[in-house]
Amino acid sequence: MNDDIAIRAEGLVKRYRETTALAGVDLEVPTGTVLGVLGPNGAGKTTAVRILATLLQADAGHATVCGHDVRRDPVGVRSVIGLTGQYASVDEDLTGAENLTLIGRLLDLPKAAARARAAELLDRFELTGAGGRAIKTYSGGMRRRLDLAASLVGRPRVLYLDEPTTGLDPHARNEVWQVVRGLVDEGATALLTTQYLEEADQLADRITVFDHGRVVADGRSDELKRRVGGQTLQVRPTVRSDLDLVERILAELTGASPARDDDAALLTAPVSDPTLLSAMVRRLDEAGITADELALRLPSLDEVFLALTGDAATRPAEPERSLV
Amino acid sequence: MTTLAAPPATRIGAAKALRHGLTLARRGVLKIAKNPEQLADVTIMPILFLVMFVYLFGGAISGDTSSYLQLVVPGIMVMTTIQASVTVGIALNTDVSKGVFDRFRSLPIARSAPLIGAVLADLVRYLVCLVVLLVVATIMGYRVGTSVAAIPVAMALMMAFGLAFCWIAVWVGMLVPNPGTVQGLMAVLIIPVSFGSNIFVPSETMPGWLQAWSDVNPVSLLADTLRGLLNGGPVAGPLLGALAWMAAILAVFFPLAMRAYRKRLA
Numbered sequence: 001m002n003d004d005i006a007i008r009a010e011g012l013v014k015r016y017r018e019t020t021a022l023a024g025v026d027l028e029v030p031t032g033t034v035l036g037v038l039g040p041n042g043a044g045k046t047t048a049v050r051i052l053a054t055l056l057q058a059d060a061g062h063a064t065v066c067g068h069d070v071r072r073d074p075v076g077v078r079s080v081i082g083l084t085g086q087y088a089s090v091d092e093d094l095t096g097a098e099n100l101t102l103i104g105r106l107l108d109l110p111k112a113a114a115r116a117r118a119a120e121l122l123d124r125f126e127l128t129g130a131g132g133r134a135i136k137t138y139s140g141g142m143r144r145r146l147d148l149a150a151s152l153v154g155r156p157r158v159l160y161l162d163e164p165t166t167g168l169d170p171h172a173r174n175e176v177w178q179v180v181r182g183l184v185d186e187g188a189t190a191l192l193t194t195q196y197l198e199e200a201d202q203l204a205d206r207i208t209v210f211d212h213g214r215v216v217a218d219g220r221s222d223e224l225k226r227r228v229g230g231q232t233l234q235v236r237p238t239v240r241s242d243l244d245l246v247e248r249i250l251a252e253l254t255g256a257s258p259a260r261d262d263d264a265a266l267l268t269a270p271v272s273d274p275t276l277l278s279a280m281v282r283r284l285d286e287a288g289i290t291a292d293e294l295a296l297r298l299p300s301l302d303e304v305f306l307a308l309t310g311d312a313a314t315r316p317a318e319p320e321r322s323l324v
Numbered sequence: 325m326t327t328l329a330a331p332p333a334t335r336i337g338a339a340k341a342l343r344h345g346l347t348l349a350r351r352g353v354l355k356i357a358k359n360p361e362q363l364a365d366v367t368i369m370p371i372l373f374l375v376m377f378v379y380l381f382g383g384a385i386s387g388d389t390s391s392y393l394q395l396v397v398p399g400i401m402v403m404t405t406i407q408a409s410v411t412v413g414i415a416l417n418t419d420v421s422k423g424v425f426d427r428f429r430s431l432p433i434a435r436s437a438p439l440i441g442a443v444l445a446d447l448v449r450y451l452v453c454l455v456v457l458l459v460v461a462t463i464m465g466y467r468v469g470t471s472v473a474a475i476p477v478a479m480a481l482m483m484a485f486g487l488a489f490c491w492i493a494v495w496v497g498m499l500v501p502n503p504g505t506v507q508g509l510m511a512v513l514i515i516p517v518s519f520g521s522n523i524f525v526p527s528e529t530m531p532g533w534l535q536a537w538s539d540v541n542p543v544s545l546l547a548d549t550l551r552g553l554l555n556g557g558p559v560a561g562p563l564l565g566a567l568a569w570m571a572a573i574l575a576v577f578f579p580l581a582m583r584a585y586r587k588r589l590a
C-alpha cells in the first residue's frame with residue numbers, strides 16, 4: 001500500500017449502548033510525523049487509539065497501519081506498533097526490569113538481549129535505580145515512564161501515546177518529549193493524544209481536534225490558530241493615562257473598536273493586515289507614547305481548543321431557578 | 325488465530341504460541357514466588373479442614389483418627405486441587421482489569437498465549453499445594469499403603485483434573501467484572517460440590533438423595549480413585565467415572581471459557 005501514510009483511518013464508528021464514542025472519524029498520519037489528537041473528555045480519543053491498536057473493533061469504517069488492516073491483520077499491526085495507553089498496563093507484582101524483559105522475550109528477543117534492552121530503557125527514563133523494585137512501589141509518574149518504556153521495547157515504527165505525560169513533572173515531561181522527537185527523527189510515526197495544548201504545539205506536525213466522536217478541525221497548529229481567532233494587535237501603554245489616546249489610535253488604524261482591559265491597562269484589536277504593527281509603532285512614536293507591550297499575536301491553542309469544542313457556547317445555558 | 329478469515333493476515337505458528345505461553349507461564353510462577361501469601365490462602369484452608377476433621381470428627385466417623393486420616397487425605401487432595409484451580413480465574417480477571425492484557429494484546433503474540441501461560445502456571449500451583457498437603461498429612465501420620473510410585477500417578481491425575489476443572493474458573497473469570505466476584509461465585513459452586521461428596525464421611529451415612537448425588541459426584545469418584553491408588557483398593561471403576569466427568573467438564577466449559585475469553589478481549 002501507500003508507504004508515505006503510516007496510519008490511515010476512514011469513517012471509524014464505535015457505539016456503546018447509549019453513547020456514540022466515534023461517529024465517523026477519518027485520520028491520515030504521514031510516515032515520520034506526529035499527529036496530535038486533542039479533544040475534551042469523552043471526545044473519543046482513547047477509543048480511536050484502541051481501535052488503531054487492534055484492542056477494539058470498530059463498528060464501521062476501516063483502518064490500516066503501515067499497510068496492515070487493523071481488522072484483517074491485527075498481528076501485522078501489532079508487529080509495527082507500540083502502545084502507551086491512558087492507564088498504565090504493567091504488572092504491579094513484577095519489577096520494572098522484569099516487566100521490560102518479559103516484553104522483550106514476548107517479542108522474541110533472546111534472553112540476554114531482552115535484559116540489555118530493559119536496562120537500556122530503564123536508563124533512558126531514569127528508572128535504573130528503581131528497576132529492581134516491584135511496580136506497586138512506584139509513584140504515578142514512574143509508572144507512566146515505565147509504561148512508556150514498555151511500549152518502546154520492540155522499537156516500533158508507529159507509536160500510540162494516549163496522554164503520555166499526564167501526571168508527569170515538567171522534567172519527566174521534557175524527557176518524554178525528547179524521546180518522542182528522537183524516535184520521530186529516526187523515522188517513526190506517532191499519534192499522540194493530549195490535554196496539554198502546549199504539548200501538541202511542541203511535538204505535533206499536525207493537530208486533529210475531536211469533539212463528540214467527530215473530527216471538528218484538522219491542520220497545522222498555526223493554521224488552526226489563524227482559522228479560529230485570526231490575529232490581534234495588543235498594546236499596553238507604559239503610562240495608564242495614555243489609554244484613551246492609544247485606544248483612539250488603535251481604533252483608527254484597525255477600523256474596529258478595541259477591547260479594553262482597564263485592570264491590565266491592555267488594549268486588544270483584531271487585525272487582518274500584519275503590516276499594521278509597524279504603522280502602530282510609528283503612530284505611538286509620533287504621539288510620544290511608550291508601550292510596555294506591543295505585539296501581534298495568534299490566539300493560543302487553548303483559545304482555539306475552547307472555540308472549537310466550547311460546549312458552553314453552543315449549548316443553551318441551564319435556566320436559572322430561584323431557590324425559594 | 326484460526327478465526328482470522330482474510331488471506332494476508334500475519335499468522336503465529338503453534339510453536340511460537342507455545343513458546344510465548346511458556347514465557348508467560350514463567351511470569352505466573354514468578355508472581356507465585358513473589359506473593360506466597362496468595363498460595364498460602366489455597367494451601368492453608370484444606371490443611372485447616374484436614375486438622376479440624378481428623379481431630380474433631382475422626383474418632384466419631386472412623387473409630388480412630390489414624391484410619392480416618394487414610395479416608396480423608398485423598399479426598400482433601402481433590403478439594404485442594406479444586407480450590408487452587410480458582411486462582412487462574414482470579415489471575416486472568418486481575419490481568420484484564422489492571423490493563424496488563426492490553427499490553428499483551430498490543431504485542432504480536434498469539435491470542436491464546438496469555439491463557440496458556442496462566443493455565444500452565446496453575447499446574448505449578450497445584451503441585452506446590454499438593455506437596456505441602458502430603459507433607460502435613462505424613463507428619464500427622466498418613467501413610468501410603470500401596471507404593472511410593474503411586475504418589476506421582478496420583479499427582480498427575482490431580483493435575484489433569486485441575487486442568488479440566490480450571491476452565492470453569494476461567495469462564496467465570498472472564499464473565500464477571502472483578503477478581504473478588506470470581507472468588508465468591510466459585511465458592512458457591514465449590515462448597516456444595518466438595519461437601520456433598522464422600523471426602524469427609526462415607527456416603528452410606530447420608531440421606532438417600534444426598535447419597536445418590538455423592539455417589540456420582542466427581543469429587544467422590546476422584547477421591548475414591550486416589551484412595552485406591554494410595555491406600556489400596558479398586559481404581560478402575562471410580563477412575564472411569566472421574567475421567568468421564570473430566571471429559572464432560574472440558575467439553576462444556578472449555579468452549580464457554582474460550583468464547584468468554586475472546587469476547588472479553590474483543
Ligand SMILES: Nc1ncnc2c1ncn2[C@@H]1O[C@H](COP(=O)(O)OP(=O)(O)OP(=O)(O)O)[C@@H](O)[C@H]1O
Nearest residue numbers: 016019020021039040041042043044045046047048
Ligand atoms: N467500554 C465502554 N462502555 C461504554 N461507554 C464507553 C466505553 N468506553 C468509552 N465509552 C464512552 O465513549 C466515549 C468516548 O470515550 P473515550 O475514552 O474514547 O474518550 P476520550 O476522548 O479518551 O476521553 P478522556 O479525555 O477523558 O480520556 C465516552 O462518552 C465514554 O463514556
Ligand SMILES: [Mg+2]
Nearest residue numbers: 045046047086
Ligand atoms: Mg482517553
